[in-house]
Amino acid sequence: MTQFSFDLHNTDGKARTGIIHTPRGDIRTPAFMPVGTAATVKAMLPENVRATGADILLGNTYHLMLRPSAERIANLGGLHKFMNWERPILTDSGGFQVMSLSDLRKMSEQGVTFKSHIDGSLHEITPERSMEIQRLLGSDIVMCFDECTPHPAPEDVAQKSMRMSMRWAQRSRDAFGDRPGHAIFGIQQGSVFKDQREESAEALKAIGFEGYAVGGLAVGEGQETMFQVLDYAPDMLPADKPRYLMGVGKPDDLVGGVKRGIDMFDCVLPSRSGRTGQIFTRHGVLNIKNARHKDDPRPLDESCTCPACRSYSRAYLHHVFKAQEIIASMLMTWHNLHYYQELMAGMRDAIAAGTFDHFKSQFHAQRAQGDIEPL
Numbered sequence: 001m002t003q004f005s006f007d008l009h010n011t012d013g014k015a016r017t018g019i020i021h022t023p024r025g026d027i028r029t030p031a032f033m034p035v036g037t038a039a040t041v042k043a044m045l046p047e048n049v050r051a052t053g054a055d056i057l058l059g060n061t062y063h064l065m066l067r068p069s070a071e072r073i074a075n076l077g078g079l080h081k082f083m084n085w086e087r088p089i090l091t092d093s094g095g096f097q098v099m100s101l102s103d104l105r106k107m108s109e110q111g112v113t114f115k116s117h118i119d120g121s122l123h124e125i126t127p128e129r130s131m132e133i134q135r136l137l138g139s140d141i142v143m144c145f146d147e148c149t150p151h152p153a154p155e156d157v158a159q160k161s162m163r164m165s166m167r168w169a170q171r172s173r174d175a176f177g178d179r180p181g182h183a184i185f186g187i188q189q190g191s192v193f194k195d196q197r198e199e200s201a202e203a204l205k206a207i208g209f210e211g212y213a214v215g216g217l218a219v220g221e222g223q224e225t226m227f228q229v230l231d232y233a234p235d236m237l238p239a240d241k242p243r244y245l246m247g248v249g250k251p252d253d254l255v256g257g258v259k260r261g262i263d264m265f266d267c268v269l270p271s272r273s274g275r276t277g278q279i280f281t282r283h284g285v286l287n288i289k290n291a292r293h294k295d296d297p298r299p300l301d302e303s304c305t306c307p308a309c310r311s312y313s314r315a316y317l318h319h320v321f322k323a324q325e326i327i328a329s330m331l332m333t334w335h336n337l338h339y340y341q342e343l344m345a346g347m348r349d350a351i352a353a354g355t356f357d358h359f360k361s362q363f364h365a366q367r368a369q370g371d372i373e374p375l
């Protein structure tokens, strides 16, 4: 059986391209993972998500444990079978969404207890329970249970939080056990404090993981601060393992992250924006709601090969969005995911060719032009 492994193929500056091998298929890096929160990437069939170029999806432990429950999914053959996605799945630990969505009851060294945002029922997640849930789901890449330190956090608060997450990382690794073909990733914390990021990286390396995430970013600190942390944080993690920036981001965040040595990203932005009419193209962002599109027979982007651009006009997309037709979410989500995957493919090719800096300046130059002129 194929084991979980990572081959680094090319580097260009700090940017890297390679392949993560798993028994469920290869993941080309840098990779963008669409988010399938409730066992679906909203408005998309799994085969369509694959057609955009996605090698891996992200599933949310918090949502799935509450509904329909990890045990039910396990009894039905695991998450891959349940949602009809046979390729790799990464699951988060549930920690972040407990903090952001639930009515948190108590956090202690043991773990967190909280009330479900769906029906108010009481639940507990510990590092051990998070590992059990992710195993029941059948996740290929399991994330350590940690506390995502809020931003801003005073230095002593961030340090206390990071150190607890490192103890939880050890408990997560222990509970994960030995599962050939599956991987567990550690998560670096330490907020915006370089010495804490270093301490966290050392603690994780001492435990040993198949991959490492940079956590605690994209929590409201802004792109400039995020890039400042990314100027040093990924370098502290092992070069021969995948590095994953959690919950990021906008297209320019991805390009800036890859430049700083990140290999994997996930974000709800392209899929969520597809449902709210926000469209990403190489020329930046456009809003399909705007009246300027009402009579425009041109596609969102004439160079895009997605179904929304091949067969439909801006005028049509504007109309179905205004009329709240389901096809609006389908087409615009497809386009956004397609754009994101094309962006990743472009970066992979540029890194392999040693032309990443040129790619990056072209990317910014095209965006600076803005959307095509109204008719």
Ligand SMILES: [Zn+2]
Binding pocket: 300, 301, 304, 305, 306, 307, 308, 309, 310, 335, 338
């Ligand atoms: Zn398109």
